[in-house]
Structures are given as structure tokens and as C-alpha cells.
Amino acid sequence: MEPGGCDAGPTVKAVAAVLPAGGSGERLGGATPKQFCTVQGRPLVSYTVRAVERVSWISDIIVVVSPENIETMKSIIEKYGHKRVTVTEGGITRHRSIFNGLKLFSENKFSNHLLQKPEVVVIHDAVRPFVEEDILLKVVMAAKEHGAAGAIRPLVSTVIASAADGCLDHSLERTKYRASEMPQAFLFDIIYQAYQQCTDYDLDYGTECLHLALKYCKTNAKLVEGTADLWKVTYKRDLYAAESIIKDSLSQQICIITDVKEAVVQVGFLLHESLRSQIKVETISISLSKRDNHLQNIFSGQCYNFVCINVHLNTSENASFSIDLEELTKMKKFAREVKRKNILVYGLLIQYKDYFPLQETVNSAAALTMALIKDRNPELTGQLVVA
């Protein structure tokens, strides 16, 4: 969807985004600023950049980081193949950082090549990784119409004012107020003019861009109801929550790959049936002897989770089976190698004996598969779990 492209609404000529990522993360209580904390092997800021860059109508993305993190940020952009991103140096406060980002569009001295000045600029925090295109579109369209717009959320706690003695002065009626969240969007000329005119006090102690637009450009921002996932990663518990949400999003879908042989297809079918109440399942049967090309195509698709089923018949008569230590070591070595590419490999043994009901074992295999996919524990890769 393109802003204005879908109906008779106003057409926006160019949209850029500025992501302030200069925070020190002091509330998190760790040494690493929260935007650079690793979640499932990837820095948080990279998730946010990805969320913004997949919006095709945002032409330029400026990430503003503190001087000591310029190189870190550049290497993140390279490692994760981010496009349309420019890294620039922030100031000592949030407002100064955002202002620096905006200058790339209008002051030659801050950039080797001047970026195209956008009609509307989106401002979004690097520590709000779950922003959706829908809310970005809404604030951009509202900014086009009103000059400024920002996402809001209901207050979770009552807000109170304290008197000088540390006692309650008054409490605000919760329904009359909202939490101002991100993203926000502005006509570029309005927010840039606001930053040019505002005082050092504003730049040093202010936090709210909507306030600057109101104070210096008499622009009353349109407020847009946002969804719960706009929240800002602030505390350690928020990193935990972000990790769980990311794990969740990675465990929505599974692809079962089997050989075309009947016995294998049957196990694949049963596993499919057992899994499909919990996860979206796709099953592909291909000749595994010429699998290389096929598999490459499958793996480059949208799915993050694969179960490849191979059937080995155990011909021994007794109830014990033997695992070759060298085989196990080989599997662990392979798992260790691909883990570097963030691919997690586990072995799953489905025991099938006449006196074991296959369905029950497959159900157990499905439960184990779900547990491994949901946990995504890199330490357990290369292990052989037994259903």
C-alpha cells in the first residue's frame, strides 16, 4: 500500500524515516544500550530497521547513533543487508539527535550527498521493533493533512502530580489523558522549522516532538490510536518480552520434507496431522536423492522451521538400539557449523516398533518439535531427542 495510492486521499510525494538510536540504556541496568542488545542472535535495532525498510514507500531511513556506535551500526547494516539506510551521528540528547538526522535532508555539510528532502518524515524509536506498516501509513496520512501526527495509547497507570513535600498534589483523570508513543510523522518543513527555532532548553530537556510542532509552528498534531505492540523496550523485562514475541513470530509455520517413499510419506502425514492444530504446516515430498536443488529453493522461502523426515528401519529383534558415537559427534559438529548462520539443527528419533502405536509416538514427536521450535535454544542444537 502506498500513502495516497489507494483512494482519493492526498498523495505524499516522498516519505523518509529518522530512527533515534542514541540512548544509553541506563534504565535497562546493563552496559549495552538496549537498541544494541541481542535478541535471538540479532541486535534489537536491526529488527526495527527491518520493520521500517519493508515499507516500500519509505525512501530513506536515517539511523542516528552516538559517535561511539557508528561503526557498530554500520556493521549491523552490512551484516543484515539493510537497504536505504544512512547512519549519522547523534547529539547528547534525544532532540539533538533527531535534529541531526533531519539535517541530512537540508544541510549539505552534514552529508556527502544531500538526501532528497521528503514531504513527510516519520520519527520512530529504534527500541520499538514491532511497528506495523498500517500505523506508519496512518500517521503519515494524518501528518500530510494536519502537519503533525503521533500514535497514542491508553494510560496503563494513573498519572499523578506530586507537591514539593513528596506528597500527592493531585491525580489526573485517566480517561482524559493518553500516553504519547511512536511512530510520529510530520510535514518535513514543520518539524524542521520547529527544531531550528526551539531553545537550547527544549533541545536539552524536552522529549516530545509533537510539543515542538505545537509550540513553534502552532501545529496541533492529529492523535492516532496505536496498537499494544508499539511499546518501547525500556527495562530488562521488555527485552524478555521482545525475545518471546520474536520467538513466537518465528514459530508460526513449519515445513515437513519427506522422501517420496511411502513409509516416509506416511510418517510425514501423521506428523502433519498432529502438528496442524498448533502451527501452520506445509508438507513437501521430494526425491531426497536429488534433494540439493529442491531443498535450496524451499529453504529460501518464507518458512523458518523445517522437519526433514528420513526413515531408517531398525531390523534388530530386541528392544535396545545402538547409537554410533561417531555419528552423534558428526551431527553435533554439523549443528555447530550451521549455528554460526543462525540455523538451529536438532535430531529427532521417532521409534517405530510393532508394539509401539506409531500415532502415539508421532504425537510425542510433534510435541518435541514444537518445544524445540518455540524454545530455539542454541545450546541444545546437535542433540538427538527421542520421541
Next chain:
Amino acid sequence: MEPGGCDAGPTVKAVAAVLPAGGSGERLGGATPKQFCTVQGRPLVSYTVRAVERVSWISDIIVVVSPENIETMKSIIEKYGHKRVTVTEGGITRHRSIFNGLKLFSENKFSNHLLQKPEVVVIHDAVRPFVEEDILLKVVMAAKEHGAAGAIRPLVSTVIASAADGCLDHSLERTKYRASEMPQAFLFDIIYQAYQQCTDYDLDYGTECLHLALKYCKTNAKLVEGTADLWKVTYKRDLYAAESIIKDSLSQQICIITDVKEAVVQVGFLLHESLRSQIKVETISISLSKRDNHLQNIFSGQCYNFVCINVHLNTSENASFSIDLEELTKMKKFAREVKRKNILVYGLLIQYKDYFPLQETVNSAAALTMALIKDRNPELTGQLVVA
């Protein structure tokens, strides 16, 4: 520590706590109200009750739930052995529920036996499970002195007021306001009088107890800075965060149990050394042949995680080893049985061969042990992981 018991400060005669737990959890987006959502096999409200009941100077704990959850709550209290807890029926709003809870201390008709009227009453949400004794003590002492007190936190987002047209009217200067959190504490007579006098509008639309004390009893509550862990479980992401925090708190300590035989003690020592940079480790060597009594004592201690080391010498010459399927099935069966008591059992095989460096294998075992302890994945119990 007892309020007033430690120094010359005011002595509080009796302290009770009221936990409103009647919320419907609509913001969570699930069918189960959030206080009854299960985190690591235990309902959230049970963690909160535990946090309050371990404070020895709180004599009575009233949990106020909606009529349909009375039985659920009673069975939770029985299952987790909560003491000093009375369950009572809530009203249709938060204030009406809290008022109902307070009535147990002063109106005969609401209770079979009238509970002792406390001097100070603590009000705390059932969905804030991580409250510490320290902050409870602070609000109680402040309530004794000021009549009312409540925990506050800095605002995470700027708070704004919107005009009738859905545009920004003004934003509040973030530093002048605070989020009102829980716990709060009141002289019983003050908060009870406030509830008796307040209007139906207050009871139906209000949310803030401090406001009632101010409006009806002219009591300006003392505001006490709380810690980040006072936050309220509101959204699904908060449940994720709570789960991670609870897992974290369960993985702080490990007890390694070995036989007194030298070979076993040596492995135990190496594992101890390898783990101690990540977790508090205690190692106990006892004669495992008469272990039953000893182990019982150890397990009833404070530690949640145990590694029992047994050494089996593999005398075969070649690199393959054999796992008896029946043995494995027995272990899984045992793990399944004890899982009902929320005990998670995993098997860990440390391969020790002359040509494997033992230290390296032990390091790998330590990493696997930490992964299993941190993940606490019930689906993987009974599995044999190989270091």
C-alpha cells in the same frame, strides 16, 4: 523486619493486605483473566500471594475475585498451601472490589468470623507478582505517618491531553508527573471512611485509591519511589516478561550431588568449576547407597536445581555405545511422573574416553545444564542429552 520493630519509628499494630483480583483481563486478549494465567505451571495470582504472605508482619491477606472465580481461587490457595488468605467476592469495578475486601474487617454480615481490624491496610494488585518486602514496609510506615502512601515510578512515555477533535491539546512536562503504581497503604480508618463516603460515580469510574483518600479525607498520600519490578502484568508481552523473570529467579543456584567415590567427586568438582561463573553452585558428596534420607533433606532446601552425578564406566573398546531402549523408556516414564509435581528431570550423558579431554566435555555439560535450567522446558524432560 517488622514495621516499627527496628528503630524508634512508629509501631504499627496490625497490617492486613487486600489484593483486588477481579479484573477481566480484556487488554490481554485472552479468555483467561491475567491473574489466573499460568506461568511456569502456576497461576500468576499465586506468585503475588506468595510475595505478600512471606512478609511475616502482614496478618491477613484478602483476595477479592469475581463470583465465578471464587472456587478457582480457593483451589489455588489449597494447592499452593497459601496461609492467612481469605477469598471474598468482588464487585463490578475495581473500587467496589477493594471496598468489599475492606468490609471483611468491619462488617459482620460479610464474613463468618470478623477479621481483626488492622491499623494499616496494604492494597496491592494481584497482577504485580514481584513486590518486595522493602517497598511494602516503606508504604506501610509512610501510611502510618501520613495516613496514606503509594509507590510511584517515573513516566516511560510523555502524557498528553487531546482536544475534542482528536488533536493534541497539550503535553505534560514528563518530569513533573509520576505513574501511580502499587502497593499503596492506608490507615484503615481513612481508606474505609473514604469508601463509605464516596459517590457511585467514584466507585464505578474511579481507579485511584490515593485520590479517594485525598478527596474524602483530605489526606495527601506520601509518594514512595518504587523499583521497576512493581510493574503490572497488563498485556500478553507482560506475561512473557513475567515468565522470563520467574525462570531467571529459579536458575540462580544449583546443587551438585555426587557419590563419595573419587572418580565421581572429580567430575563433580570439574562441573562445579565450570558452572560457578554463571550460577551459584553448591556441591555435596554423600554415599549414594544410603542416599534416601540425605537427599530428602537436600531437596527440601532452598535450591531448585540439582545435578546428581553417577559415573558409569564404559569398558567397550570401540567408539560406539549402546543405549537400552527400555532404560530410556523407564527414564521418560519417571520424568513424566514427577513432572506432575512440577519437577523437571533430564538425563545428561558425559562421555569420558581417553582421547576426549574431560574438561572440554564437562564444559559442554555445564552449558547444557545451564540451558536446561534456564529454559525449564517441560516437553524435554526425560530426554537424554549428550555432552
